[in-house]
Structures are given as C-alpha cells and as structure tokens.
Amino acid sequence: MADYPKDLLYHPEHDWARLDPAHPDVATLGITWYAQDSLGEVVFFDPPAVGTQVRQGEGYAEVESVKAVSDVIAPLSGEIVEVNDALGDAPEKINEDPYGDGWMVKVRCSDPSECDALLDADAYAAQLD
C-alpha cells in the first residue's frame, strides 16, 4: 500500500531522490509508490545513457505500462553516473519495490541547493489528496 519513506526528497511529479550522507553529491532517483500505482504494471524502462546531463523538472527516462508511456522527471540536475540495468529484464521491480530494487539512476548533482525546492514525505503525501 501507499508508502512514502521519510528519508527521501520528493518532486511533485511523483519522483524521489535519496541522498547518501557518505556521498552527498550523488543522488539515487526513482518514481514514487503513487506513480507506479497510477501507471500499473511496468513492462518497459528506457534508461538514459551514463554521462547524460539531466535537468531538474525535465524528463530523463521513459517508463511504460501496457497501456501508456510516461516521462520520468528528474527531481535534481546533474550527470547520470549509473543506471539500474537490472530493470531492463525486470521492469516489474519498479512496481514491487519502487524505493529499493526499482531505483532508476544515480546522478552527480550539479546544484545541491535544488534540494530546497523538493518536498519532504509529509508534504508530498499531502499534495496527493
């Protein structure tokens, strides 16, 4: 059921970012429980190439259910340094574990101050209602 972990930052377009205190310049990105539930069963994830520059608020990947395609919006700007290749064969992990095995990319953040524009879990959950 709906779950919005407290340790993540959220973009209102239903994306999350996890900042590892040990590597504060690299963020892990994915889509929220709400996003995957709205989309339905994910059957295809089209990742960006490592090295691609992404910008906060813009699409960086596509995720598709049987019925529809959706852009995945970057909550933070930066360079893609790693892609979750396991999603190629198992895109259903995005549904099953959106904050764990369903992570999508890691980004080297170009502007840490962008975090100020993101929402905490309570604020994100509140704007879903």
Next chain:
Amino acid sequence: MVAAASETLRRTALFDRHVAAGARLVPFAGWEMPVQYAGVREEHLAVRGHAGVFDVSHMGEVETRGPGAEAFLQRVLSNDVSKIPLGGAQYSVLCREDGGVLDDLFTYRLGENRYLTVTNAANHAKDLAWLRAHAGGFDVELADRLDDFAMLAVQGPDARALLAPLLGDGEELPARFRSVELHVAGVTALVCGTGYTGEDGVEILCAPADAGAVWDAVVAAGVVPAGLAARDTLRLEACFHLYGNDLMESRGPIEAGLGWCCKEATGFIGADAVAAVRAAGPAEQLVPFALIGPGIPRQGNPVLGGGVVTSGTFSPSLEQGIGMAYVPTERATAGAQLDIDVRGKHRPAVVKDKPLYRKDG
C-alpha cells in the same frame, strides 16, 4: 475535475460491481468503463489460459426489422447479408460512398426479417443517423436498442465449460458465428458465438436489469473479470481492428485488409469505390508487426520511409512490442523490415502474418 467529468459519463448496469471489484474506471467513448481490475497482464493471461468476462455494455445495438430488412442491410453493409442463416452472425463494414469506413459491425439474424447489428460505442449515434438516412424506399423499421441491452463477453478456452452449467435445462451454447436465445443464470439472453480476443467464447446480450445476475453467476463460476485494457491487448494479438485506431473514414476496407468482408456484387453503398481500389491495388496496407528489440510502439508513431502505426502495445503473451501499421504496399509483406520512430528512437520491426499470437505457437 474527475468528479465533474464523471457526471456526464454513462454507466453500465454493472458499474457498482466494477467498483466493488476494485476496478480502475476510465472515460471511454462517453462511458465510465473498467480499464482493469487486478492488472492488465494477469487478466490477459487469464483469458488466454482460462476464461475472462468483460462488460462491453457500451457497445450499441440497432435492430432492423420488416419485409425489406435483408434488402436494406444488403444496401448498407459490405458483406453478403443474404448469406446469414437464421441464428447466424456476420461481420461487415459500413462504408461511405467513397469507400471510407464508418464503422465495423457484427450483425445477428434473429428472425426471418429481423436483424440486430452491434455498433461501436463511439459510432453508435453516427451509424444510426446513417442507417436512417439511407432507409428511404425500403420497407423496414429501425430501432435504437442501445438502452435495451447490457453485453458481457465471456472469452477463453474454459469459457464454454464454465458457462454450460449456468444454462437452462437442455440448452446448449451456440457454435461460432451462431446466436441463440437461452437462459443464463435464469435470465433470458441472446448468446452469440462471437468475440474480440482470438479465443473461443461467447457474447451475452441481456436486459440491463438482468446483467448483474449473469455477471455474478459467471464470476462465481470462476471466470476472471477483465477490463478494456486487456481487451485491447488481446484483440491486437489476434489482429482484430479497432475502429478509431485501425479503421477510419479516411481509409477504406481494402487497405485495412477487410476485402474479405466486402462483396461488391451486392451493390452496397461504397461498392464502386471499394471495387476500384481492389482492382488497382491500395497504395498502403495495414500490416501486423512486432518489434525485434526493446520498446513499445504506440498509435501515431511514424514508420520511416512512409506509414504510421495505428495500434501498438506490449504483448503480454509474446512479451514484446507489437502493433499494426499502414505501410506502403511494397513493404506490406510478411518478413519486410520496418523502422518505427518511437518518440525519436528508431526501433526495428518486422512485418508478420496474422494473427500475431496463435495458440499453437
């Protein structure tokens, strides 16, 4: 916004059951319809391997009756209506004078001079107006029966076995392309050996007030509720046309691959235009295709070098991107390579024979 929009949408007699079953409801052709229950893939595979039930009560019905019924339908429908036996069913298209396709339809012969034609929901009003406009000079009566019928499609390899115990004493389900009035779960219903999934099964038309009893009995028998999303993936694997995607007024039946249901000798409206295209050969043809690698084609994706995807999805049975596209005739043969522009990425594909999915592989 959603609440305001839904006030103007029509609901089928089974709406409350869909809500209770946890369906996701979406607007479709003016109706609030269940797009999925448990999940598209699960429902799709249930129909392929077992049995599923769809509420397709949004489909429209027009009854044609009277001494001139056959002659009138022969004039408007592309197929040879005189070939429909009593209790038979026939597929055809409704054409404009220029051969453009107004709708694709199943017509059931209920009696000597009595036929029931099932329309696509989005086309029902247009079809009815067209039929009425062309009925002059024929001794027929046309009746809009949209509000008189709910329609359930029970489809899948186990559909008939699960339905049989629900019938009245001594009653049997109709064979493929036959229809018969039966009692299903105690309810009087027109049961037709037709469907839109590529599986064996039937379609059940009954009074809306009776639909709940039929639905409950069918689901209790172990048939899985399935939504419009699974209906779409199933029909596309079977290469059945969807009006509005693969069929439209700007294209004719020959290019759509529906020449088999056009009998120009009957003199139907549009027959001359259809005959001309058949003789000259169409510039483009609708073909089924499968992507060779990853990706999912979607309606509107351009085909490089000419052509356009009219239906595309992820095939739960084949686990790959599939679709149908109009392509230049010289490339419309099985085995031809296509490149499809899927939102800027060129995805290689190969033209296939129909159907894309076949039970025996």
